[in-house]
Amino acid sequence: MSLLQTLLAFLGAIGTLVVIHELGHYLVARWCGVKVLRFSVGMGKVVWMRRFGPDQTEWALSVLPLGGYVKMLDGREADVSKLPPEELKREFTRQNVWKRIAIVAAGPLANFLLAIVLYAALFMNGVQEVSSRIAEPDPGSAAERAGLDAGDVVTAINGEAVAGWSDLRWRLIEATLDKQPAQVTVRRDGRGEFTFVLPAASFDRLDIEQDVPGALGFAISLPPPVLNKVTPGGPGAAAGLQAGDQVTHVDGKLMRDSAAFLHAVRGAPGRSLQLDVLRKGTPIALTITPHAEQQKTGKDSVTIGKIQVELAGQPDMIVVATGPVESVQKAVKKVWDTSVLTVQMFGRMIMGEVSWKNVTGPITIADYAGQTARVGLASYLSFIAFISISIGVLNLLPIPVLDGGHLLYYSLEVLTGRPVPERFGEIAQRLGVGLLVTLMALAVFNDVVRLL
Structure with a gap:
């Protein structure tokens, strides 16, 4: 059932995006x-086809679902010499260059418009997400050195408002790409707002492939750290911990939340810890020694402490909702920011600053489609909006075969006053196909590596 749901979610997302993209070309044409x-x-190969409309346009479904096309009357693809004058007027290459630019650009623009509509609808309806309240920063981390503390609610980064955890993560990724200092504004309960600075050096060795906020x-x-389950035979059970216990202090240090308790345990492999515990309102003192275990972090491994208990509770959740006008404004800004970040990613991959492992293909997209569909409609629609932006940006890249390649030809025609030579176009087309096939092969390879 999970596989079927993933497949249906993937086909639903890709089908919607292809139809919207090609509909842009069709309507403007x-x-x-x-x-x-x-x-x-x-x-x-066409597997189903019907003719509709005054021109008897063929509306077809073809065998490979990854894409689509709008075929226009085009003298480069068929002999149009015998057509009557009124039909020749409707041939694509006989249109002025601005009409051709509009037709080609309409596909990517339709993808951006779809993303704006979906995001605006989600913002108006209200999006439930994790709040931007942070746990106690890791000792020695950039956040800890800057002065941030447990319970701080991040409200802005570099002057850009932060409404929830997704905004916080997004702003930190932008700062990582810019390699510039980040001003983090927080609200502390009962004490007002404060601004702290993460220096540029904090981002020097960061890679957006990793958990940027965590790094x-x-x-x-x-x-607060309340135990939901204690594994029999583990260090927690040996120390006398029971389900329902709340750990208030470790070695005399206040445990404000579960994250603080996890940090304390992970940082003490094989070392005894003194716990202050509340059990049904009664304070109890216990001693526990976490087992030492090796954990991989990328290519390296570290030794951490584990006590084999399960913590209860969920993080703070908020609902972020805005009015119609503000929702559209936020949606436009989000689409713009995402597009800019995507272009920056391509540029940094070309420059060797970001790994090509970030290029993903249909398998990863299908996996995320299934995951978001299982979470709920809002997550699924947000995923479709994000992929729609990616398709829009990808199609605008100046690669022959893609819309961006054709726009490059027409831009040169505007500048020079004459079309690109046919021979040049043929050579560029072959190079474009080769580049596109290479990118697709890389994307599928990365998908398989992730899957394995």
Whole structure:
């Protein structure tokens, strides 16, 4: 059932995005007076087709679901010399360059518009997410050195408002890419707002592939450490811990939340800890020695402490909702920010500053589609909006075969006053196909590596 749900979620997302993208091309082509011969969802052999509309356009489903196309009357693909004059007027290459630019750009723009509509709807409805309240920063982390403390609620980073944990993570990723100091504004309960600075050096060795907030010392604030389960035979059970116990202090230090308790235990492999525990309102003192275990962190491994207990409770959740006008404004800004970040990622991969392992393909997209669909409709729609932006940006890259490659040709035509030579276009087309196939192969390879 899980596999079926993942497959259906993937096909639903990709089908929606392909239809919207190609519908952009189709509607603007019709508006510009160009005759559309076929509208296909999918690539390759046509498996179903019907003719509709005044031009008897073929509406088709093709065998490969990863893509689609709008086929227009085009003298480069068919002999149009015998067509009557009124039909020749509707041939694509006979349109002025600005109409051709509008038709080609309409597909990516439709993807951006879809993302804006989805995000605006989600913002108006209200999005439930983890709050931006942070746990006690790791000792020696950038957040701890800057002066941040447990319970701080991050309200802005570099002047950009932070409403929840996703905003916090996003702003820190932007700071990581910029390699500039980050001003973090927080609200402390009963004490007002304060601003702390993470120096540029904090971001020097960070990679956006990793957990950026965690690497900087930011962790989600969790409830007080209350034990939900104690594994028989483990260090916790041997020390006398029971389900329902609340740990208040470790070695005399106040445990404000579960994260603080986890840090204390993980940082004491094989070393005795003095616990102050509340059991049904009665204070109890216990001694516990966490087992030492090796844990991999990338290529390295570290020794951490474990006591084999399960903590209860969930992090603080908030509902972020805005009015219609503000929701549209936020949606436009989010689409812009995401697009800029995506372009920066491509640029840094080309420069060798970011790993090519970040290139993902259909397997990873399908996996995320299934995961978000299982979480709920809001998560699934947010995922579709994000992928829609990615498709829009990808199609605008100046690679022959893609929309961006055609826009590059037409831009050169605007500047020079004449079309790109046909021979040059053919060579560029072949290079573009080769580059696209290489990128797809890399994406599938990365997907398989992640899967294994």
